[in-house]
Amino acid sequence: MSDTTTPIPAGAPTPRGTVEHGPEGAELVLTRTFRAPAADVWASLTEPDRLSRWIGYWEGDPSTGAVQFYMTAEGDDPDPEEYRITRCEPPHRFAGVTSTGDDAWHLSFDLDEEDGVTTLTFRQVLGPGDDARNIGPGWEYYLDRLVAVREGRDATTVPWEPYLATLADHYGRASDAV
Template sequence: MSDPTTPTPSAPTGPVPHGTVEHGPAGPELVVTRTFRAPAADVWASLTEPERLARWIGYWEGDPSTGRVQFFMTAEGDDPEPEEYRITRCEPPHRFAGDTAMGDQTWHLAFDLAEEDGVTTLTFRQVLGPSDDARNVGPGWEYYLERLTAVREGRDVATVEWEPYLAGLADHYEQAQANAS
């Protein structure tokens, strides 16, 4: 019989990491995965259609057939400055890649969707440049992808708070970046 005064181990609280840092063709890459009980085409729409994208992170304007759009990151404020987004790969509903820049900083982002038996796995990637710190970038994308998950599950994105992601996942991503070096 167990001693009732001995605490039992509890499940971890707070965000759980879904990613790591790997060696990619262009250098170290942050890689974060999520799974959804939905067809790839439906998940693709959540990631690419302006109205659905706006529910969790922002929206784009322009003509994607030109290879460039303006992206507005509304998840961080109501009046965002547009960021030019250059589309480098678009293979609906499975692969997308693009580059965006703000000031001197450039980000190379991509996602792949793989569907099996009605479950779609999203694999998100960001090339980590010399000035990118996985302590911030990793928790940031975990936070945004949790907002995507919330929207897809019918939950209010306002219930997903940023601070627990930074506090709870920064060390994980720092270690992952160190291990990839």
């Protein structure tokens, strides 16, 4: 029997996520750890000026339950995506549904702090048409951009190309196992 696992080249991103069975079906689950209070990490994930440093920004009034999100990490003039907020418990729990056209993504994150260290657990429900081989590497990339910014580096120092090339197989196998 041969090993069908493709080795990850030195210096390439390491897969840190899994695909698990959640209450709504398969969920992509990724974690990152920060030596910072949960409130500070929360600000990096929710305040438009801090969010814009690594992925994009939102406009609108979140108290209405929806905002428009602009994913600037993928271009300078993005179309807005509606983002419906379904849970918001600062600084620990957030969930929402973002949609573009007929596609909807159910996203959430939890922040758990212990002794000044905060663990971010990010989840995305994988719908019938969602391909973990693409989505998993994408979120690894974005969360590593967040890590870079929090470490004082520019998010553009994180190159996209190695993520899809080295992590797609990991997420394909993880998704097949659920």
